[in-house]
Amino acid sequence: MEIAEQIKTKNIAIKKAASVAKGKIVLLLLQSFGTTGGVQKMTRTLAHALNIAAKNTDRDFKAISLYDDESNLMEQYIAPKNFAGFGKNRFRFFIETIKAIHKKDTVILTHINLASLGLLIKLLKPKCNIWLVAHGIEVWNPLQFHKKLLLNYCDKITCVSRFTKTQMIDRHKVNAKVCYVLNNSLDPFINIPDNFTKPDHLLKKFKLKPATPVIFTLTRITSNELFKGYDNVIIAISRLKEKFPEIKYILSGQYSAEEETRITNLVNDVGVNNQIILTGFIPEDELNEYFLLADLFVLPSKKEGFGLVFIEALARGLRIICGNADGSMDAIKDGELGKAINPDDIDELENSIDELLTDSITPAERKKLQQKCLQYFSEEMYVQNIQKLLATAD
Incomplete structure (x- = not known):
């Protein structure tokens, strides 16, 4: 001993x-x-x-x-x-x-x-x-x-x-x-879902049907960072509402009263009052459910150092559309995990959303996307x- x-x-x-x-x-x-x-x-x-x-x-x-x-x-x-x-x-x-x-x-x-x-x-x-x-x-x-x-x-x-x-x-x-x-x-304590069912309480909260096409953006919402591209998404939604009459765009993130007014004016100008949902700040422990509610995560930004939010979306099996002019390409592994577009091209953004909404993803495909994300990140x-x-x- x-x-x-x-x-x-x-x-x-x-x-x-x-x-x-x-x-x-x-x-x-x-x-x-x-x-x-x-x-x-x-x-x-x-x-x-x-x-x-x-x-x-x-x-x-x-x-x-x-x-x-x-x-x-x-x-x-x-x-x-x-x-x-x-x-x-x-x-x-x-x-x-x-x-x-x-x-x-x-x-x-x-x-x-x-x-x-x-x-x-x-x-x-x-x-x-x-x-x-x-x-x-x-x-x-x-x-x-x-x-x-x-x-x-x-x-x-x-x-x-x-x-x-x-x-x-x-x-x-x-x-x-x-x-x-x-x-x-990925944050080691992130909520990784086992299934991809849309949360009932959010469907009820926003008066949505399970089949309602939902586009989701989570970002800083400020007039100093318009390069995030959410204005272009709003315009793209105005063009897509005829083909997808029930489409909803959930834009989330803390914003000032000034920026809320600017976004509201844009929404009124392009006629998408019934399509846009501006949630404000979402607490960390509720984010998982918003990712599950969505069919696509869209952030056509031009100045992402990496785009942590992209891999957070991918970890929930959510397909993404990002910009091709910054660090976002690393987050999607040069297109293996997501679709990159010219962030200034609204036509390309519209067509990409249309394509992915038309070609719906199965739970098995979402699981595969999730596993690939976990493999890399x-x-x-x-x-x-x-x-x-x-x-x-x-």
């Missing part, structure tokens, strides 16, 4: 030494738990996956957030012992982050707005591996000097799509050797890809 205990103690010491040699993983967040949004969802999933990857590679893990505080933490993603939140206290966030980082740690900045801290870490602890997550539009435009400077000191830049990687190289002349594509993955695959990146840092 004594020998066994000695061996166990020795193995623990060896494991601990290996962890120290490799350094720990420190994930720096702006905000992931106190609000909703695509980047927030993505960074929660990243935190959960990194925690698993850290354990698999004998590293420690710590997530540190500027805007979240301790009460915002969703403990299914990270244990409290692995998290520190500073509730907008920038000074404490900077100081405690610097104290927490050692020379061989891998430090992952989840947004370019953390550039100042990234530069400070590299200055004080140059042997740290600094990674930057490049999402989309925040790095597609000209950058301030300190943000541009950070790109020169990153050991890795993980881009959520090939499109974003291309933007980083072409716009900012980043060394292609430090740019890697790491597609987003599961957290298990995400963790494997992260571990490959970590291996190159050892």
Whole structure:
């Protein structure tokens, strides 16, 4: 028994030494738990996956957030012992982050707005591996000097799509050797349905029949982001209502009073008052039912870094139509999982909706689409890809 205990103690010491040699993983967040949004969802999933990857590679893990505080933490993603939140206290966030980082740690900045801290870490602890997550539009435009400077000191830049990687190289002349594509993955706690029956309570709520053709869009609804393409969908619906007289378009997402007025005016102008349902914000725990209610998910956007909502729709067995001019192509695997169109071509959008509504999908086909999505975008695959990146840092 004594020998066994000695061996166990020795193995623990060896494991601990290996962890120290490799350094720990420190994930720096702006905000992931106190609000909703695509980047927030993505960074929660990243935190959960990194925690698993850290354990698999004998590293420690710590997530540190500027805007979240301790009460915002969703403990299914990270244990409290692995998290520190500073509730907008920038000074404490900077100081405690610097104290927490050692020379061989891998430090992952989840947004370019953390550039100042990234530069400070590299200055004080140059042997740290600094990674930057490049999402989309925040790095597609000209950058301030300190943000541009950070790109020169990153050991890795993980881009959520090939499109974003291309933007980083072409716009900012980043060394292609430090740019890697790491597609987003599904939230590990997403509701994955076993069947695809339309929810009765939503049919009743919106006065729909099970056979009613339903188009669904879930996005930010703001006058600053008209590139999302929902105006074009409204116009396409006005053209399709003669062939599909019961067609409904559910447009969901939080909106301002000003944007509601603008959309209402457009709806009146093209004569689709009876076809458009503007729901406003949908709580996370209700989203699954809205995806199940729909026959198609349509978001012909022009500026998606990746399009997390596409794989969320696919995970519910829902066919999608997206734009072909941005990171959406990664989410649909270049057309294997969905249909991509020119987001400025309303005729093509109309014809694509018509085609998919006419060629109805069976439950078995929805299940197959769901399984393909899970094959490509599961957290298990995400963790494997992260571990490959970590291996190159050892």
